[in-house]
Amino acid sequence: MSLVLVEIAERIGTITFNHDRKRNALGEAMIGEVIAALERCQSAEVRVAVLRAQPGAKIWSAGHDIDELPISGRDPLAWDDPLERVIRVVRSFPAPVIAMIEGSVWGGACELALCCDIPIGAPNASFAITPARIGVPYNPAGILRIMNEVDTSVVKEMFFTAEPIPARRALEVGILNHLVPFEELEAFTRAMAERIASLAPLSVSVAKEQIRMISNARPMSPETFERIQALRRKVYESQDYREGIEAFRQKRKPRWTGR
Ligand code: LCV
Numbered sequence: 001m002s003l004v005l006v007e008i009a010e011r012i013g014t015i016t017f018n019h020d021r022k023r024n025a026l027g028e029a030m031i032g033e034v035i036a037a038l039e040r041c042q043s044a045e046v047r048v049a050v051l052r053a054q055p056g057a058k059i060w061s062a063g064h065d066i067d068e069l070p071i072s073g074r075d076p077l078a079w080d081d082p083l084e085r086v087i088r089v090v091r092s093f094p095a096p097v098i099a100m101i102e103g104s105v106w107g108g109a110c111e112l113a114l115c116c117d118i119p120i121g122a123p124n125a126s127f128a129i130t131p132a133r134i135g136v137p138y139n140p141a142g143i144l145r146i147m148n149e150v151d152t153s154v155v156k157e158m159f160f161t162a163e164p165i166p167a168r169r170a171l172e173v174g175i176l177n178h179l180v181p182f183e184e185l186e187a188f189t190r191a192m193a194e195r196i197a198s199l200a201p202l203s204v205s206v207a208k209e210q211i212r213m214i215s216n217a218r219p220m221s222p223e224t225f226e227r228i229q230a231l232r233r234k235v236y237e238s239q240d241y242r243e244g245i246e247a248f249r250q251k252r253k254p255r256w257t258g259r
Contacts, residue, residue: 004033006040011197012190013041013049017061024053026109027065031082035089042094047197047204049093050189051116052100063107063130066248073237077139083108084139087115091145091212094205096196100189101125101176104164107134111142114149114175117208118192121176122185126164129155133162135244135254137235140220140228148215150174 005016015037017024024030034051041049053060064083069076077084090097090112099116107130113119129146131138138159147155154173158165171179180188196204235241239259247254 002033003030004037006037008041008044008046010194011045011047012193013037013044013046015041015049015051017051017053017057020054020057020059022065023059023062024057024109025062025065025067026083026086026112027068028082030065031086034086038089038093045201047095047199047201048193049095049097050100050193051090051097051112052189053103055102055186057103058124060101060103060105060113060125061109063105063109066134066245069134069136069245071242071245075139075232076136076236076241077108077142083112084141087112087142087145091115092209094209095201096204096208098189098193100185102182102185104128106130108142110158110175111146115145118178119176120178120180120185120189120192121167121170122180122182123167124182125167125170125176125179127158127170127175128162128164129158130162132159133244133254134248135235135238135240135242135256137232137241139232140225144216144218 001018003017003019005018007014015034017030019025019030038049096117099113099119101113101119102122103124104126105113106128110127110129113127143155150158150173165173165175167176167179170176178188240254240256243256244254
């Protein structure tokens with residue numbers, strides 16, 4: 001069964017997560033299907049794409065597939081990690097990507113939702129950034145991308161508490177562009193997509209790429225980069241990192257040691 005469904009009509013591509021068994025956890029197989037769906041949309045020259053879960057979803061995505069997090073002292077969120085790859089594909093997709101969000105969004109799925117161009121949420125949308133739940137060292141590019149969308153003080157609270165931000169507050173702090181009642185969500189999103197698809201595609205596409213490049217323009221010295229990598233290595237080689245994953249698998253609370 002496909003982990004992702006794709007529909008392309010009237011220059012609008014709709015990509016639906018279809019992996020409820022693992023709560024749309026973003027594993028390699030599912031991400032491969034999302035990337036293939038985006039490539040199909042690009043070949044069909046869609047003017048806007050919509051990323052969504054099944055209608056009525058309680059979980060938009062449970063984030064990175066924890067079962068695929070490496071234990072062997074390897075960077076869990078390296079450049080070629082599937083989640084990192086799909087985020088780059090969405091950000092460089094040559095047309096706006098709308099995230100239509102019903103349900104809770106966890107971990108790296110928050111970054112995926114935030115790197116979409118226009119996040120639109122239903123009243124049950126919530127956003128929890130969860131490295132601290134598992135003992136994971138998030139990656140600098142991902143932190144910068146989240147900081148580009150949300151105030152630093154809110155980013156800190158999300159990373160330090162791993163608590164879900166509910167829809168109303170998500171709208172207030174800039175995670176959501178729009179908060180729409182359930183019964184209006186599909187029509188609102190469709191109208192936005194049709195509006196974008198009716199405009200000059202090259203102008204829209206170039207505006208998206210310009211904004212991406214300008215928002216990336218934060219120079220970082222090699223020394224700073226190396227220092228960040230050393231700090232992250234300390235975390236993903238820690239006992240706590242292994243404990244976080246083990247605890248998830250055993251469905252128990254983790255016992256942190258700080259080592
Ligand atoms: C693998 C899963 C997952 C899952 N992976 O259903 O941002 S970072 O750094 O943290 C990054 C590393 C990251 O994104 O990490 C993942 C962060 N995600 C989370 O912490 C969310 C973990 N999941 C949950 O808290 C619950 O599953 C939610 C609240 C999403 C849904 O709860 P619900 O009661 O509806 P279950 O927990 O029963 O999950 C159904 C099945 O999906 C698996 C889970 O192990 C279970 O599998 P089994 O039926 O085989 O037991 N699953 C859920 N999330 N991220 N597998």
